[in-house]
Amino acid sequence: MSTSREALPVAERVAGDTLMELRDVEVHFQLRTSALARLIGGAGATVKAVDGVNLTLRRGEVLGLVGESGSGKTTLGRALLGLVRPTSGAIRYAGQDIGRLPERKLRRLRRKLQMVFQDPHAALNPSMDLQTAIGHPLRIQKLVRNRAEERARVVEALERVGLTPPEQFLTKLPAELSGGQKQRAVIARAIICGPELLVADEPISMLDMSVRARVLELMLELKRDMDLTYVYITHDLATAKFFCDRVAIMYLGRVVEVGPTDQIFSDPKHPYTRALLAAVPDPDPERQVPRDLPRGEIPDAAAPPHGCAFHPRCPKAFAPCGWEARDLRAMFERRWVRLGEEAYAEEAPLVSALDGVDPGQEEARLPVPSGRTAEELVRLFDAARQEAPDDPIWRGVARVAAEDGAVVVRFHTGVDPAPVPVDQVSVACHLYDPRLRPPA
Amino acid sequence: MTDPSSRSRVEVRPVRGPAAGPPPSGPVLTVRDLRVWYGTESGPVRAVDGVSFELWPGETLGLVGESGCGKSTLGRGLLGLLPAGAKVAGSARYRDTDLVTAKPREIRALRGPHLGLIFQEPLTRLNPLLRISDHFEEALRAHEPDLSDEEIRRRALEALRSMGIPPTRYRAYPHEFSGGMRQRIMIALALVLRPSFVVADEPTTALDVLVEAQIIRILADLRRNYDTALLFITHNLGIVAEACDRVAVMYAGRIVEQGPVRDVFARPQHPYTRELLRSTISLSTTGLHYIPGAPPDLVQPPSGCRFHPRCPQAMRVCRERFPRATTVGEQRVECWLHGPRELIPDGGDEPLVREEAGVVDES
Secondary structure: OEEEEEHHHHHHHHHOOOOEEEEEEEEEEOOOOOOHHHHHOOOOOOEEEEEEEEEEEEEEOEEEOOOOOOOHHHHHHHHHHOOOOOOOEEEEOEEEEEHOHHHHHHHHHHOOEEEEEHHHHHHHOOOOHHHHHHHHHHOOOOOOOOOHHHHHHHHHHHOOOOOOOOHHHHHHHHHHHOOHHHHHHHHHHHHOOOEEEEEEEEOOOOOOOOHHHHHHHHHHHHHHHHHEEEEEEOOOHHHHHHOOOEEEEEOOEEEEEEEEEHHHHHHHOHHHHHHHHHHOOOOHHHHHOOOOOOOOOOOOOOOOOOOOOOOOOOOOOHHOOOOOOOHHHHHHHHHHHHHHHHHHHHHHHHHHOOOOOOOOOEEEEOOOOOOOHHHHHHHHHHHHHHOOOOOOOOHHHHEEEEEEOOOEEOOOOOOOOOOOOEEEEEEHHHHOOOOOOOOO | OOOOHHOOOOOOOOOOHHHHOOOOOOOEEEEEEEEEEEEEEOHHHHHHHEEEEEEEOOEEEEEEEEOOOOOOOHHHHHHOOOOOEEEEEEEEEOOOEOOOOOHHHHHHHHHHEEEEOOOOOHHHHOOOOOOHHHHHHHHHHOOOOOOOOHHHHHHHHHHHHOOOOHHHOOOOOOHHHOHHHHHHHHHHHHHHOOOEEEEEEEOOOOOOOHHHHHHHHHHHHHHOOOOOOOEEOOOOOOHHHHHEEEEEEOOOOOOEEEEEEEHHHHHOOOOHHHHHHHOOOOOOEEEEEEEOEEEEEEOOOOOOOOOOOHHHOEEHHHHOOOOOOEEOOOOEEOOHHHHOOOHHHHHOEEEOOOOHHHHOOOO
């Protein structure tokens, strides 16, 4: 039971003309604030789920949106179908902007734009038999005149997804199906109106290893037979490598690297892409290699890091990456994890001013606690630097100096990374910006 | 991934655990013919059906298989955490206690200082109203009542530190941590009592790739830093390759193959192990492969070898008779392809014709 990706006709793999065009797409969510806060004019925090994405989706390609949870990949996928309205930017499809269309017109477009959800158990109504569930879009879109016609279309869809003999499946309820069969039913419902684009959000992550390949294979068959274009949303790099023609790596609402799959995987450029690739466990025990994993986790999207969002975790970060006062706090926490409780008890009171610093401050002002001296505090920074000289934060520190009753740590000015073309890839990282000088 | 069955034989390197010579103390856990079943209206579900294995100090045993093969039931059964109505038979010897016949009160006393569990969903296992410090104090007070406050704090901070949680976060609440941090806190909570046997049930399934890799690293380091024996339940073969010494492959309530990870992954002896390895999609995958059908209904499992309806190498005997466990090198395998020949009746080694195999539930 094997198929090879290469078995597909070459023409299939060559991307065609533009199907959809995304320009500076932003989806920002306003966090709820109290009525009082709104009255006195305090704006609540904003989560920038998608924060300025530019992408071109070509007809007939499989574009992967890859990232961890919180990267904005699902929100972006939903925006492509008009399920979430962008707060700014444009999503051009068939001469219209999906983000600005009224619901009435969007509904007509949804014949062409469909979604396959992650959890097939939740995506099917447990009390609807397959004929009703899969035929539902036909009735909504008024594409059939009577039950007989609907039944014929459902039978055809069931055959396409391999739920055969279809007559046996028409009356089945979701509970009578295996996970793989449910996902096929969800796919049948997505293709029954003859779509152009399928957005598949982690379509196989809830399935057993033994059937994942079968569902991917089915999706490739359908793509070939029905001229589909896919947006494949996943956190799984291994399936993305196999399944996608192009891959966009997302981090905290932005595309940090996008390009042809083979280039991204053979020569990853962004340090985040490299980290992701290094983290994939390999089922071959002979190929195990020691690897450097980035520290920490994806940050809070309501208070994203200054400059490049990846800089606090990046092993290659340098002066312009956006260092800020909050990074000092994280540096001390790492130090105390290494040195243990005595160091924590001794040093924490000296730098307690770092506890509540606001995001985006390129200068940290630490008042000297009573009974201590500024020299002590400066010495602490020296000691921290000596203990972990390779910590990238030191590349960002411009100076540490005592200034009237306080010690001031000043960082280099942070710059927001803009996409830079390298080969056929576009990467948003200062390491590739010729105007900035990366460390030797 | 290249087809493991066709890959050239690789040199077997020494593996930790029993392969490297059993430590004098003997296994932490000896399981013999363990059975767990649940009563349902249509009959008993034989979730675990005659499982035997050993676990040595400092060893990590990966337990893999598709969902519905009995992995979690086995793990929970060993810790006495099965739902009411489940029946257990056979034996599972932990030091001087048989966990199958022990009274609930005895098992409860063992859980914590001797037997630990790391769950899949850390947020549902931490009390949202209690600080992290309260969780540690409660666990340590309950099991080691003689500890002083200072000692409790020191032990807790040390356990957290080994998981990379800074002391600044000791008084925080569970919701103030990210998913990966919570899972580390769960691991620290399980290890602070220094249990000798821990079950980790899909501990990284809910986590992101990078965080998953961090947790795997931590669990892989466990066997070096502590003498904890770990039963690592997962469906991800990549994780097994990375973090385990030995692997047990479960199918329909049975362990169909077990042995050192390197041996089993390089030369799988059971067709199910081989097919499972082939269907795993990794970064080196160039072709898709899957196992037709789905794991069987455990109320009425197939006759003979339970994998025979899905097995590409099924023979006639596979449908008639239950396979005997045999050893191939350091691997233990339940498959008629490895004999014993004298038990196979005449003509039993002829291939099973597909139609004869009966209707397979299409995946």
